[in-house]
Amino acid sequence: MNILRTIGAAAALATATLTAGAVWAADYPSKKITVLIGYNAGGGTDTIGRVLFEEMKETLGQQITVVNMPGAASSVAALKLKMAKPDGYTLMLAPSSAVATNQVWNPNAKYEVDDFTMIGAVASYQPAFAAPMDRPYDTFAEFVEWARENPGAKVATITPASKVQMELVAQKEGLELNFVPVKGGAGMIAGLLGGDFDVAYSGGAHQKYPDQIKTLAAAGRDRLAASPDVMTMDEYGYMSSYGSALALVGPAGLPEDVVATLEAALLEAGRTESVREVMGNLDFPAKETGAADLTEEAKAAYEAELELHKAATATN
């Protein structure tokens, strides 16, 4: 079954590349490009996107329209993209986790990594575990000790993956934690500033408050660009989640030369001063990833998240 599907996909890909490639080779893009963004206007992804596309418009010589399609952490937009024609005129800007790991947690996100063509990424997200400044611990190890002596520490999580991460810590160390669900970054920051939470998962917005919020650990595999001295969860001996990048994605079977054109335009736009400035203001560290690397990363992220999911279901 699996082999059949792979062969089928490969065949479809080959046909699509052959037929489409021949037609589109020289004149792409010849009309307006639509980019789906799976969040409301005004979020980090949307803001960077709008500046990014201003620059890409110059290089590509075509208009780029943004369509905001919020829902289920970009999964609604991803499903829409999956159904789009792979001609390079419908794309999506999203955290790579939207196409790589959402489907692990959300049974209705009915797609696989292979349903998409990775084009490239210009920035990385900075997930971390953070705490209010007045708490007596400064590192994640100190927090674990504190939580052992003070059962019922309040842990705020946004994503299911971040909750599983902390559950695994609690299980390993025999901690008694109180999990507080939070919707979105604004509630998270308000809770940290108000001192309601002892530890909170943050997508990166907490970096703007160095006087009120401290970073205990990087939640992803890599250390944070904003605080390189803070150790990762891996380094503390716990499970890290896979990092996510701000990626431009197309439907499966996008012709190679279209990918190459878009990849070059995207990475070039990512290097411009205006984009760098906006990314700096939003605490998105610039990190270039090409199409090939991004595809590898997305697949690795999927496998890693699947493991996290298995560990979580094993405990419950």
Next chain:
Amino acid sequence: MIDAFFAPLAAGFASIAEFWTLLYICFGVAVGYTVGAIPGLGKGTATAVLIPVTFYLEPVAAIGLLIGIAKGSTAGSAISAILMNTPGEPSSAATAFDGYPLAQQGKAGKALKMGLYASVIGDLLSTLCLIALAAPLAQFALEIGPVEQFAILLFSLTFIGALAGKSLVKGLIAGTLGLLVATVGMEIETAVPRFTFDRLELFDGVPLIPVAIGMMAVSEMMLQMANHRALDRQVAEIRISSRPEDSRVTGADWRRCLPAIFRGTGIGVFVGILPGLGASVASFMSYGATARMSKTPERFGKGAIEGVAASESADNAVVPSSFVPLFALGIPGSVIAAILISAFVIHGITPGPMMFVEDAEIVQSLYAAMIVASFALLGIGLVGQSFFAWVIRSPMRVIAPAVLFFCVIGSFMQGGGLFGIGLMVLFAVLGVLAKKLDFSFVTFLIGFVIGPSLELTLRQSIPLLDRDIANLAQHPVAAVFIGLTIVLIAIMALAEIRRRNRASRRSETPLSLKATGRNT
């Protein structure tokens, strides 16, 4: 103190006293007012379209334009709510409860003007609060944690009692159904989808606009079109009343509405500074509170002018006050504040406490721009209303299909495409049944609007209180509100029991039958 307040503001006014800046602010208000009045086009659409335009503007002009859209659309959405029973923005759904009955009584002019005045007063007072008290208000907002928010939301559910109409039990049933519909969507902690029937569109909950449009406007049109004779009578009724006092706001109206406006402004400011609740919660809370405090709650839903004032003052007051956490802490308090963050960042300003130090001049200019926008709203609103008056001059046979057309467009745009239209039809059928069986769709919508925030804060409160109700002692504000809720419910229950006793004595029906039987 007074000097410290006015001197920077004067500098701000001086810096925006330039033709193009003022023009962009007024342009924003005008665009906002228009898109707000047209169901289907919201401030979200307008700002998304105009953000690229603001790339080429000075920061103050750009942000003034966006603030103008926010203020204008919040006020403009009252027009379609009053004239067509179709709220242009979710937060104006509560305006339609009494605004549309007023329009049917020939008092559309009065309702529109009162709505606009309430919007402008709420907006201006809230802007002044932002200017004078941003930092202390933001600090206060941080003290109102999830536990306190839960207690306040719970308290606001008791407003259902005042809005239930003839039957408290039916009102409670409708309110509970609203809470039930609010649970649709992804469960917050485990991401388990609830009642979504595998529809991805329902993952973030049932969208408010198709529900409100379906229950209010479409069901109304269906009932009217089902009865041709009544339709022809409607034609006569919907016309502007010949009495001049029905088209303007009289002194008696002001006396009725001013308390509602001030209460609405207070509620709007309070809700705005708390991230995540939003303008709809504020307008429903304010509407409910006004009905609750009214000596004649039975007038609500049948054309009580203070209902319009309560809802419109509250939702417009949310707009400036939702900038309090944005300016003071860098946290967006509303969707429009989130869009503003994007505009700030694009123009190289990082919203947050440092803004007052690093970009003090821009902050002053923005404050001045916001005050200008409030007054522009008044002027543009008065002019705009005479434009929209054609709606009331048209015969009902023309209005009904046009309203249905806008209903469909609005549901399509803000409900996730065709799915939104399906949802609208479903809730239109429910709305017809509710009206025929005399269930209140007002209490349904209150439950539906407050439900998601209520659930989230309850789920947060339980772990924050360490699963022990005794810990409520550490949250005195929450304890007081929960106490008030219990007292209010007890009072309502006693009143209901007494009413039934009286009724049964009068009709000499055995009490047992009356208690279990239908309650009319």
